[in-house]
Amino acid sequence: MNKKLLELLDGAEDKYPHTLEQNFPHIISKIIELWGSPPLDQYFIDLMLHTRAVPREGFPPTVAKEIFDLNLINDEQIKAKQGVPISR
Template sequence: MPERGNYDIPALREKMHEHLAENAEAYPLQLELRFPQILARLVELWGTADLDHYLNSLMVADRSDRQGFPSDAAREIFRLSVIHGALGLAPKPSGTGWMGVGDLEIDRYFEKKHSV
């Protein structure tokens, strides 16, 4: 993981807050702390269809050598995907297993999965 100092975190945080606007509560603090390279990419791609593709690539493992994200970071990625998807920039998906799932249901899923 790159050093936190390699990124201008205050500038990234400010820009991400601008992007999120009324959804400021969805600011990805865990991504900032653990994966600043992802935060930088989110800021760079926000408002483009490319971000939807990037977020999907983070949520779906396409390589066997990936271990996945901690549940709190995964939850942030998913919420950002929902918020950004609501902007309507990407082509309409044919359907996914997450379509129509609300935040409370997502929270319950992650709590069950990691409460063993």
């Protein structure tokens, strides 16, 4: 478990992307590097949508959900820092 990512997740071990970390450690590194910054939004888009000329296989459903969940957590944290109410 990456301590820096766990810290970024406010210690929420239940939100930790174990499958993503195990299968795509380079993606975890990039997410940590970009966490809380505007470029992370584009990175999530690039991961989840077909944006390349060459087709990709795509992620297994578990990994895709972990990426989606990280995107939501990052967005909620940014909104909280800006004082924007979070709708649930």
